[in-house]
Amino acid sequence: MSELMVVGAVARPVPLSVADLRKRWPAQRADVTFHCATSGPRHHLFQGPLLRDVVLAAEPGFHPARRKDRSRFLLEITGEDGHGTVLSWAEIDEDFGNAPVLLATELDGAELDDLGSQLVVPTDRCGARYISGITRIRLGTTG
Known part of the structure; x- marks a missing residue:
């Protein structure tokens, strides 16, 4: 498996392997059930660092004390x-949604x-935003 890259509006683009994610940040647990349209409820236990912590380590291009500045950024x-x-x-x-989104290891x-x-969005009812084999996390702005 290749590394994932944190890129875009960051001071330090960062390549990371799953082992790096496991070593560098504290693991969080997410015990989730999401509803798959074709096979019904799916229950899984995920573990990994918070997406927020990983992206913050790449030094995002927003002013950390300015909420309006932070709120205009998107993650692809x-x-x-x-x-x-x-x-x-x-x-x-x-300061906003505080969703415990993980990069599962x-x-x-x-x-x-x-x-x-794998991207894990425990607050989602369905698993459509659960992205497997992440290759890139790009931080950008709305304009």
Whole structure:
């Protein structure tokens, strides 16, 4: 599995492997059930660092004390298969939504080193924003 890259409006673009994610940030746990349209409820236990913490380490190009500045940033997450999604920074920011979005390094106790990190949005009812094999996290602005 190739590394994922944190790029875009950051001072330090960062390449990261699943092992790096596991070593550099504290792991959070997310015990989630999402509803799949084709196979019904799916229950999984994920573990990994918060997306917010990983992106903050790349030194985002916003002024950390200015809420309005932070709220105009978006995160585009892309997987190895081309599937992607967009989150607003405000969704994961502690002063706004504070959603515990993870970059999973483990799924149901199995390490994801060979498959790549997975985006986990525990507050979602369905799993459409669960991106597997993340290759890129791009921080940008709304304009």
